[in-house]
Amino acid sequence: MSPTALYVHIPFCRRRCFYCDFAIAGDSEPVKARYVAALKQELAVWAQRRAAPLQTVFFGGGTPSLLSPAQLGEILAAIAQVFGIAAGAEISLEANPGTLTVATARAWRALGFNRVSLGVQAFQDELLQVCGRGHTVAAVYEAVTAVQQAGFENFNLDLLMGLPGQTLAQWEESLQRAIALDPTHISMYDLILEPGTLFARRFQPAAEGLTLAMYDLGRERLLGAAFEHYEISNLARPGYRCAHNLTYWQGQEFYGMGNGAASLVDGCRWERPRALKDYLAWVEGLQEPPGGDRLSAGEQLFEVLMQGLRLEAGVPASALEAFPENLVARAAVVFAGFVQQGLATGSDRWRLRVPAGWLVSDTLVAQLYEVLVEKPRKP
Ligand SMILES: C[S@@+](CC[C@H](N)C(=O)[O-])C[C@H]1O[C@@H](n2cnc3c(N)ncnc32)[C@H](O)[C@@H]1O
Ligand code: SF4
Incomplete structure (x- = not known):
């Protein structure tokens, strides 16, 4: 079956947050215009296999949210023309506090977006500063008000655990404040010290005991506020799980567009050039839908298990x-080794116990990689 999920990467940021290593680029009007044109060019080749x-x-x-509503509308119209968008489809937009007003959020609604994901990270100005975020806590409140006034009932807040100097009390305050804003979805990510970032150069990982306590507290508070912990880092009110991300976790295929974006189509996983200039050059020469090497059966099984075991289901x-x-x-x-240790259950569903099994999922994934991906390749 052909994919029914599409990820569109929009790389622009006003500044790079000190922890972030995503494929991003500076916020420049001429480059944004070129990029929108490139996305439309990439989309056009897919028309061949609609x-x-x-x-x-x-x-x-x-x-x-740094693209104008007109630019977002241009891309959405091209997507609708090439692939078609089903009635009732989930159409999400990531946005940063400080980059939207009620008028922009209303324009997004009018274009058809029906879900917004806001990068909040923390509800303390001092922590936002440590992160190099370009906004304050006041801007978070303004952004949520804008989103709500524009009529988005479905919105997510991203929060980070294990930030440098972050205390359990600050984390508790962030959770309380996030819940009080009544989002339908909350992502709570454990900070990763990505090699090459300022954070990796300057800081040590937070003590494991502290991040475990943060995770436990987050789970407890959010379950208490009627959220369901459906994926390791993601909690949603009933009926508001992120349908797009579920396609990845359920091992289904997906399209991707834009620099650094991956796609999984017809068993082939493929990543576009990560640097913006390389992506723009690559699109210039694009004649037909891009493809890559077909994943081996071991790689496919590894993906299905690695992604699926992140889910409570x-x-x-x-x-x-x-x-x-x-x-x-x-x-x-x-x-079976994990089942024996009481960390997983098997038979009709392979599941990690929540939360004990999730906490050791990295170890399980490494072992699965060894037997499914590395071993079959050996001569
Ligand atoms: C792809 S980013 C885009 C969000 C948006 N640009 C923003 O920052 O508000 C999505 C989320 O990934 C998370 N993230 C980014 N870098 C991370 C890191 N090094 N460790 C853990 N989470 C990270 C942040 O919570 C961020 O909101
Ligand atoms: S966290 Fe978001 S705003 Fe910050 S650099 Fe990464 S993508 Fe850009």
């Missing part, structure tokens, strides 16, 4: 029937 209409479209960044055993028995057996041996 299939099922899209059920989810996700504009992520970078800072998609886990991976249905029926989803593994399509894979060669010897590979599934290899994965089952690894998984």
